Amino acid sequence: MSRLLLVRHGQSTWNADGRWQGRADPPLSELGERQAADVAVVLERRRDGTRVDRIWASTLGRARQTAVIIGGPLGLDPVVDIRLEERDAGEWTGKTRFEIEKEWPGYLDEHRRPPGFEHDETLLVRALAALQDMAGSLQAGVIGLVVTHAGVIRAVERELGGKSDPVPNLGGRELVMGAGGLELGERLLLLDPAAVEVTTPNQI
Secondary structure, eight states: EEEEEEOOOBBBBBHHBBBTTOOOOOOOOOHHHHHHHHHHHHHHTEEEEOOEEEEEEOHHHHHHHHHHHHHHHHTTEEEOOOOGGGOBBBTTTBBBHHHHHHSTTTTTTOOOOOOBOOOHHHHHHHHHHHHHHHHSSSSSEEEEEEOOOOHHHHHHHHHOOOOOOOOTTEEEEEOOOOOEEEEEEEEEOOOOOGOOOBBTTOOO
């Protein structure tokens, strides 16, 4: 049975500023770089009989940087896949929640979205296909690490019947490839909770 660790990237500079990112490409903050380095140590010291054998990442810099930092001590070069990119945030890209509420009053509370915002239906077509390909390429007992984005993780959780809570940096969800396809495992956090930054429920 193959397993994927589906995790959010380290803190980006726009995470630190509280800005919606979508397909924008801000880099990791200094904290985000430290978070990724800490996770590399955690994964290098695993003692449960399993190992991370493959790393995949979104093409966006904050995810790609995270994967490169983690992969270094493990001797792994990440494979980038555009299907793991964050959803397009449309006209909200680069805006804070305060700015969104001012320009689109009530939208956040009512779960409404602006023109150009990528909805779950489109996101899931690409993301689930990528994850199935990745899980299917792993041998039994081997773990694949997938560095992606909060919006992707939460959409996958909803689609597979799980609860979709905010996702902290370097947190996410384990996925298992069962006989019937991908199944949700446990929520996971690869960092000490004191070292993470958590999104608000709607921020991506």
